[in-house]
Amino acid sequence: MADTLNITAVSSSFDLVKAGTLTRLHPGQSAIVQIGVKNKAGVAAGTSCSGVVTATWGTAYGPPITSTETVSGSCGFGDYTADANSLSLHRSPDWFNEAKFGIFIHWGLYSAPAYGSVAPNEDYAEWYWKRMNDPTFKTQTYQYHNATYGKNFTYDDFISNFTATNFNAESWVNLIAAAGAQYMVPVTRPPTNPYTGAVETYTGFVNVSDFIQDIQLPQQNVLAYNYDTEIMWCDIAGSANNATIFASKWINWARDQGRQVTFNSRCGIAGDFDTPEYRTNGGTVPRKWETNRGMDPFSFGYNYRTPDSRYLTGKDIVQTLVDTVSKNGNFLLDIGPKNDGSIPAIMQQGLQDAGKWIHAHAESIFKTRYWSVTPGLNNWRYTTTQNAFYIHYLTTPSGTITTPDIIPYLPGDTVTILGGSMDGTAVPVTWNSDGTLSLSVSSALQASDKFVWTFKLAYTSTW
Template sequence: MASLLFEYDIDILWCDIGGPSTFPQLGASWYNHAASQNRQVVMNNRCGANQSDFVTPEYATFSALLSQKWESNAGMDPFSYGYNSDTPSNAYQNATSVLTELIDIVSKGGNFLLELVAYQYELLFSIRSIGPKEDGSVIPEEAEPLRQVGQWLKAAGESIYGTRPWFIQPEDISEGSTNVRFTTKPDAFYIIAISRPSNGTLKTTAPVPIKEGDQVTLLGGNGDTLKWSVTDGTLTVDVDGDELDKIPLPAWAFKVEYSTT
């Protein structure tokens, strides 16, 4: 561990298991060492210390926004972080489940990091593990869903990358409302529907920060400004079914662009 901290100058210390380690004896020196190099470093909650920079639940998300930084980790294979030849093809996570998990985690302030067992490679924002076979190849059941999520991110990634969670979490869905998650940026607000808006309308009773002059568009759609209204506390956004069909996976990111006037 001393070699990792002081010779390789790592920026992230990600321990597993959470048992005793030498970090409590090395931690203060590591932080001071990094500060002397003008570097910021972080450590997860499994290094045997009573202090951590972020927590790392496995195969889990949370029902509410956390005050502490967190990073979820899971596998494309629900039974293994590495390649398991006994796992049937239909048991792997599909693109819809991966994307829904990504949206939910990010909307609650979490990270979603991909780990390849045998070597590591960052993608998206969780430990979403894929296991290479002995020849280094990755089976289609693990690779193709990630490619599909990548296509969605090309169209709607601005609702994920560089965003922050909103303090209101729409876990309790009122009747007639769309199942949505929220993310924010200084100049925009994002409403991500993880169920298809029914009858050509997105509806939410959450007090979305929108006012006259703000424009709403569907990321990945045709770019047209969508008609919206707020009646009795319910925001309604009208969107044509053909435009919804342009989105490659069942998650629709609506951007509320704040007016500058």
């Protein structure tokens, strides 16, 4: 049996619950290993403490190699307080980090007009209420609204058009499951308003803090406590919020129930994860992040002006997911149902096509970790687990392809194709003197899959 790196910890303040292990680590490379500890009886959460961490490397070829280091910090977290510094210690939970793929849903009154113009003047369709009052905005929503509905047709008049006659919650959930998504984030209300900058008659002063305390915070509490929400996805960054009050109470409450919840970086404080919009990161980002975008090229809400040819395809979704996961990100993909509650056929097709690939390659996506060395170059991406290393190739492979990076391969490891019609088939490889790995791709193997070709390197060597 090959050697394994074992990580343990000893302290007068905590007990080791689960040791950490690492199956493969090449010279010059690094990895993140988690261990589980629990405070001893009588040691309160948040108590300052110290311990000795020991790393032991194998015994198969002689005496074990051992390294120790004394560490100090807080043993467990006490109650989070309504303070940004306290909440900065909170991290996105493992379940969220491992879920990788979620579905965003923008469905509201804006789905009735469903207008956001087209390129190069397109804009978020869910901002219709604001744009319909601005005669100078590039989408010409103001002009479109007056010509289509008339100047006296208010935003509230769209209520009668928001029929939901074809809404079926079960079909939505079934589609999301077929797509391979592990969570969903329905939008309760977008950050839109009809303000145009025009001078209005004075009607009395209402302190902004009254709105935050009397409306915004209670609405967040309803979502958090009445619906067992696990993700609070805000879009209210800035000073106009009570994020510290809300988040501290919510996190403490959920923890006492044995649940782990998380919130994003747009609630007014740093949050647990960042949220780049309509873009991904160019490289690995150690802090957790989640890219979000619509299947529409520039809208979250449904925009009837967008031609089918511009929606994300199954291939687009899969390649974005693989790229994102390899860099420590999650992918939150939005769908915009129509006013009648139906999901456009072009969106359904893209999700179903992507889902077939995702389900067939699930082990290389979900519950994986990014490779801390590099996410990969050009058409190459990597993900890892305790016992395997996954090589993703983002275009159709042909002949012999060679990794641009030194791969954690040892003679005796098995390399197979993952997914497709040849799932589990051995792939001939050559371990090169520079540490790279060459894979021989037959024409049959090339034709066996689509979107992304994934090779599974299983750590089976006893070398």
